[in-house]
Amino acid sequence: MTRNLYLYLYSGSNFIRRVKCLSLSLDREVYTPYESASAEFLYSGNDCDNIDRIGIFLDNTRIFLGLTDTIRQFHKQNASFVRIQSRSFTSLLTQNELEPGLHSNLTMASLMTDFYTFPAYITYENPAGSGYIFVKSGNTMWDGVVSFGYKLTGHYPYVLHNHICLSAPQTTTPTEFRQNQVLEYGTVTDTTKLISHYHMEDISGTPDVYQQENSSASAFNIVRHKQISFDSSFLHDPDDALTFRNLYSRRGCESSYLVYDGFQNEMPGQNLTFGMHIQSETICRVRTTFGTNGFRTRLDCYHDGFYNLT
DSSP, rough: OOOOEEEEEEEETEEEEEEEEEEEEEEEESSSOOOEEEEEEEEOSGGGEEEEEEEEEEEEEEEEEEEEEEEEEETTTEEEEEEEEOOOOOOGGGBBBBOOEEEEEHHHHHHHSSOOOTTOOOOOOOOOOOEEEETTTTTTTTHHHHHHHHHHHHSEEEETTTTTEEEOOOOOOOOOGGGEEEEEEEEEEOOOOOOSEEEOTTTTOTTEEEEOOHHHHTTTTOEEEEEEEOOGGTTTOOOHHHHHHHHHTTTTEEEEEEEEEEEOOOTTEEEEEEETTEEEOOEEEEEEEEETEEEEEEEEEEEEESSSOO
């Protein structure tokens, strides 16, 4: 069955036009607070300067909605082309800084509405419960979401399209692949982000009061010590400040992956099974390309502090 990939161009409340994509690169990842896409298409119009958002549709299903970070128009071989690079609207959370200090009695709804007004395309899980965040100079809205979400649910928040999820993904019926469907599969070990030891002073500034070793780093003979000031975001449990950092430093440190021709609009958080190699594991990254030879997709299942724990 032939599947068509279209780019929808919008300006304000107006739909401008639909064009067929020549190429696409789409990336979704659990530790990145936005999806990113780049697309190229033939274009004979002259209204690209007015585009403020794009939608990417696979047949009639929208698979991406985002801002137009960059638009490049160019001409070659007697044809006109446009190349667009875009990130989903949740990328705005990384570009707005919060007022420093203690912000208490927050819910997810008040965190998302009391400080700034974001486009309505951004939605969020709003679980019961309230909490506080302590904002340091330069901390962004996304830093606030991570701090609030981790303390409320014990999980690192992630984004599905433009929806912020605070809770860990629920187990679902896995997408299954057979041997003859897979072009490549394997494993990856990435130790570059691992920190072996964290040291934190107490609230009065006395150094090394709180310490924690990351056994994952030590197992690789990695010696990386990090000294941090007292983290007031974990005033209720200072040791948890180090536990959180240890978990985060392990992100994507080990993973299993597969590559196949095609695209089934997989999302992070879904379950994946491929023989004995991947057994009902959570998908953590989806990378899809589209070109003259159709779709090709890579699915990665991390084994780290937050996903597919063993």
